[in-house]
Amino acid sequence: MCYIVLAHTYLSCSKQEIEPQHHPPYGGIQLKAVDRTDPCPTFLWHTLTQAEIEQTLKTGSAGLNAAEVSQRIKQYGPNRLSTQKRRGVLFRLFMQFHNILLYVMLGAAVITALLGHWIDTGVLLAAVVINAIIGFIQEGKAEAALDAIRAMLSPRATVIRNGKKHEVNAENLVPGDWVILVAGDRVPADLRLVSTTELRIDEAALTGESVSVEKNTDTAQAATPLGDRYGMAYSGTVVVYGMGTGIVIATGSMTELGKINQLLTGIQSLTTPLLRQIDGFGRVLAIVIIALCVITFILGTMWRNIAPAEMFLMVVALAASAIPEGLPAIMTVTLAIGVQRMARRNAIIRRLPAVEALGSVTVICSDKTGTLTRNEMTVQRIICAGHIFDVGGTGYSPVGDFSKEGRIIDPDHYPALSMAIRTGVLCNEARLCEENGQWSVEGDPTEGALLVAGNKAGFHQHIADAAWPRVGSIPFDSRHRFMATYHRDSDGEPWIFVKGAPERILEICSMQLDDDGERPLVADYWHRKASRTAASGLRLLGLACKRATPAKEHLDFSDVESGYTLLALVGIIDPPREEAVQAIAECHRAGIQVKMITGDHEETARTIGAQLNIGIGKKAMSGADIALVDDAQLRRIVLQVDVFARASPEHKLRLVQALQEDSQVVAMTGDGVNDAPALKKANVGVAMGMKGTEAAKEASDIVLADDNFATIVNAVREGRTVYDNIKKFILFMLPTNGGEALVVIAAILFELTLPLTPAQVLWINMVTSSTLGLALAFEPAERNIMSRRPRPPEEPLLSGFFIWRVLMVSMLMMGCTLFLFLWELNHGTSIESARTIAVSTIVMAEIFYLVNSRYIFASVMNREGLTGNYYVLISIVICIALQFAYTEIPLLQAIFQSTSLSILEWLKVLCAGLLIFFIAELEKMALRAGIAPARIQHMR
Template sequence: MWYSKNSDEIIKELSSNEVNGLSSNEAKSRLEKNGLNKLQGKKKKSMFQLFLAQINDVMIYILLIAAIISIAVKEVSDAIIILIVIFVNAIIGVIQESKAEKALEALKNMSTPKALVKRDGNIIEIQSEEVVVGDIVIIDAGRYIPADLRLIEAANLKIEESAFTGESVPSEKNSETNTDNSELPIGDQHNMAFMSTLVTYGRGVGIVVGAGMNTEIGKIAKMLDAEEDNTTPLQKKLAQLGKTLGFAAVGVSILMFIVSMFQGRDFLEMFMTSISLAVAAIPEGLPAIVAIVLALGVQRMIKENAIIRKLPSVETLGSVNIICSDKTGTLTINKMTVKKFFVDGTIIDLDKIDINNKEAKLLVDGMILCNDATSKDGKQTGDPTEVALIEVGNKLNILKEDLTASNKRINEIPFDSDRKLMTTVNNYNNKNTVFTKGAIDSILKISNKILINNEVKEFTKDEKDNVLEASNKMSDDALRVLALAYKEIDNNNIVVNNLETDLIFVGLMGMIDPPREEVKSSIDVSKNAGIRTIMITGDHKNTAVAIAKDLGIAEDISEAMAGSEIDTYSDDEFVKIINNYKVFARVSPEHKVKIVKAFKAHGNIVSMTGDGVNDAPSLKAADIGVAMGITGTDVAKGAADMVLTDDNFTTIVKAVEEGRNIFNNIKKSIIFLLSCNLGEVVALFVAILLNWPTPLQAIHILWVNLITDSFPALSLGVDPGDKGVMDLPPKAPNESLFAGRMGILLIINGILIGATTLIAFVLGEKLYPDSLKHAQTMAFVVLSVSQLFYSLSMRNERKSIFQIGFFKNKWLLASIAFGILLQFAIITIPFTASIFKVYSLSLYDWGIVILISLIPFVINELIKVIFKSKK
């Protein structure tokens, strides 16, 4: 632990020299031995490897075998259709995968291009990749830290570390040795500077103690590299479904083939019929349909300010029951804001400030004049704390530019982390006035009077106690407290040594990075939807709990745990207690991953939101990682599944609602396709068992599977969302696709579609006893059209089509009309009729097949009415 070692001891241990630095030869030797100071990543997969990964699925294997056999028996058209589906599905997967996994690339690009180091007694500028352990590095404001450093010198040094710590204000640094040998979080290592963080104030000198992958950011890179891909619930279910259907199809086909052999049928004819049955049992278009529905959902979500990087994440959102959210920039606005002030012995909310009150006016003016930051036209520079003070003036129409122009600065004493004070001398109201702002304890030490009700009084112990009590009340609300004091001096007394003495205390200002206004209502919506919000932050425990209380996440500090407490539990012990806590403060990247995994161990579907480098490993470990698009680092975006373009927590809740509706629509599409395929299996298998002629040709089945029922399935995938979906709890992670009545409806409708197809076939044989082709045509049309009508009933499993609105889904109506038109064209146009081996139907025939095709739709609507009346 470098922070607990003396700097001289470290310089000696690393064989360096504080004055001269390393020699050029020694630096070259270390560079050759340890390699460049950059982050490494694992070898990326080629496009071909990604393509092979997409077809590594049981369902795809069975389809490939079917295609090969089709070619062998010269049924080339069947094989071509199967191969097209496989290819399109694989290409969609490759496109999505090739856009993913850019986190390590972003980490590499975060390294600073140049660094100032001491070599051979000279200060030179080198590429950051050439920095080695033992180098003496010079740092100043505006420069990135090139490697992990143990500070040797620090003068008013502040470093922006929010990407690591989650804190919204820069960390103050010093070179003092930390005598505490316990494990400290990054935010408390005040004598350390870390690779890729930014110096915002002051200057310093440090010795490199870690480079490349041995830095804190390198550790995060390793965690990202090691974290395995998570398979989403939908992917798992579809994979299992594919295996089940594949084995079932093969089993049924073998059984039917054996039966047909006992019946003495033609070997080749029954072999092709068995293959047709296998093809009928497997929904070839299912992967493509699901991918397209997800892609359409992604387009809708972009309009809601959510960019989905990985298609299956849309479905995962609908299952989320825990949102682990970073505080800074996600639940809060990531901007220090003054909320309360204290003058005349009273704490008052900022919006109730009376600027005509002399003490209040003096407090605001003094805080603005004793300030080096700027804030104009929405653009800010300088320390966030000082920017917050200027923003108070902007709200009250007291602009810094005007105030400083009429009250010019004459002298100053810059802020110092040891004094915790900043002082300026201004010609204020034509009098030389000293303004000193700083920490409350530092101001109290140098103040002997107090301004109350326009009178300057002695600063008695009672008055000081009142001020301390007010400061403590603000601190209890997690406010960062700054105090202001002043005094008037004559022109001959502007001596720096006398400025910070005998001051008159004016008042206090309390500030915080406040919650976003819309977040609280979004958390309430989440609660109503059965979703828990967990706050995870690098900030202090009290600050985190105050924000959590305000947002309704937690009720008291007993529901909060610090990172140091997490370390006291093993992984198994932590899993047992994780549900008792809603706030986790002062955490490291390792802690965040541990928290996410502990929640997942209870079977939860966990979303993790964040914006910093420190969030990347946990974003990747979560079921769905959500990164901020505006304030988020490239690393966080690269590791996330979803990126918010407005950095708004409310968008996550909208995305969850959209995810639930999309999953419901996917479920409708899947049940619809499986019902249709089951109907085909029923029709073929029953006909074979009863020793009937084959009612359908192989090409009929492929046409219906890949063309006719694909358009309704897609239209169901874009069905208008259910407005009450967020009034229901999240679906269980292990919930079957056939949960509720869906499984029963699948079987009922499969039998109905199969039965109506056979009815049409038998009726065709009776009407046209000398024409098998005529009977097969009627069966073919009924199989197709009955599925089209049946899709109307699939829009809602409980409500009638007339309750939810017959014309609400215009895409579905268009699909049905288009499907019937296609079917009419196929059997009417001579060229297509010869390919499909069908017969042109008369107007009388069409009347019969339409009436038969309506049977599944009518029965489904009647079932809904019966269930509703019973309920």
């Protein structure tokens, strides 16, 4: 399964020999050709003529015989993509536990089990198992990405062997086979075309080209991009019109499709910033807790002479108070809630960590066709003699007005415009369909755009067919570059309508139609308009007509040689999505760069980019330019260029890698198989759900159910919210655990009676972790969340400010708890009652601090801050009820050695909680007053 390489040609060609040498600078960086003296790894089949191909592959028009086919199958192998040895089911399942997040959860579960905290243990183990199952299922789906590419290979093929046509299994194709293609076929292997008849192939899945490509048998220059090799047909693409014959030049893994498959197999998945941070945070926290427990035990036994058995119980209480059992569970719940929220916004999450990774995205690399644009060709401009008309509306929905210089007009008042619209509808092979309010086109998208324009003008296809019946036609031919149809109008008068390439239509026209009738053709006028319109990125079609009957019985090419009247030039484009424009503006406000990477032509890419506010005032970069530079140059250029055109799968992959090497967090969107490698390599791969290929979906982390770029922005907002909520939980959890730990440490150091027993510490953790902390996972997005800059990928989970707040609140909780505990003991209260007050003080402090934690910097002293999250209110009610049960229910009193509290004692506990609440709000106020808003946003 390899290319045949000629020893006498291109054996040691360098990039300098096949790539263009002169390129404009990008941001002051001059492109330099990369001199590679290694032999070319593949053969440039698109540069060879039919005779050279036949000589190289030892084949002819009669095809191969059975013996040659058998020998070549042994030599090259079957025409299928290579597969990697898959891991066994049990190994895949066990590997799901090889995850930093799950290690933290398992460690917390083991410790809580040793401490007898079985409820927390059960919750943590359930979360571990659920995560493993989800990962196991998703990995199975990820492996299906390669299967999805393999499924694009045609199962059958029509070949010429021994001078006869045969239908064979496509796996049995070999280099040198002659393959016949007809409309509807999937190309079974890479072919060098040797004959074509109006052959058009949809290569969007492979190249990103937004319209089908007209094929011919011409050779191409060595450096010609994949999408411009018109004499080639590539495996996995689809024939939409006409027929052709080609010689197989590559099969299996050596096809362009096979190269993408190989790219996918070589890409390793990346971890997310949060998982890396949690890994570091968990290790540091574990070391700190262990060290703290050891030091405390040593000090207690050797310095304070406390009995080792009693000291051990104290250390157990300290460990129980310091371990953040709720962190892994809250992360899982927060991510799961993010998944649900994104699903409601049409973003389907395939891999759980991608939820958080979205929040740290700094660059979004987007495919153009179908993502930023509608993937529905639309007539935007019609140029007639003396008039330029704009056509409103986008896509295939036939809604829109015709206007001239901003004024809406009636096409029937302009003879040339009216006749041009009629010509576009009549000289047409497509069909415009509507089902359940959704409009679609059967046939060529460009012809579909003409039908939509006709509907907007009230000239519907079924009316046209009835009033202007077709008598004959000449289908589009790539050599002649036009299509012609012969009709009779309602009066029986003959008409020949022609549409095609503007330069070809101009050749056959001697007249032009304007408001005063037919006039001699002014060629300069049309050339100027054509150049200007093409430069703006619109694809042009010429429309012409002639009142005449064919010279012979049937319409023939000789009838389309001269004597026509030029009606109009039609400018067609795949328009940008309106919502994408707004979404990109929001990305810019959020500090996220948006880069458009497309397989389309550079002019079209620049035009669409300008309409979307991408790359304005900057140069676009082509795939040929990318191929010229090395990785170091590309890293310097990639941040300065926003529009990349004619990009191959390898180019897209290199661009993503270059951005990641510059410490960018990259989200990549795409819908074609050509996007799959870059989707898999990106930090967050985003595939289109409606028009995307299965290969793209399976290689992605997220699938957009509505194919809408704006949905990505909504997903980024949710991703930032998820990260915010995890940080809020940590900022809530650490001070509460720290306050408990400080109470125990202070009691040991100052030889006080232990205010909290280990069982009571576990009760506090169970009540607060299971009820209070969970509520923060449901926090809605803060108003300014999309006005912040993306957080640096390597930003520590705990900043200096976070450490300050943890210490402040921990000290407050310790101080209030110890004060009330010692106060009660000094006033003769029993140790059981004093400890009950201490436990209740910590719980009440955490209840009030939970409300503080809803906003990190903003005040919660308003209606939204106090009541905006009803999950917080519900958790507070549940927590109070549980704490009341702790003090009043005899069974719990017996287990935890608690007592009932009087109203006065409850008021003391309430005052302690309020004190912490107001001090925390005063600290926020001081921060807001003393720190610039930009600095606060950065500290978020």
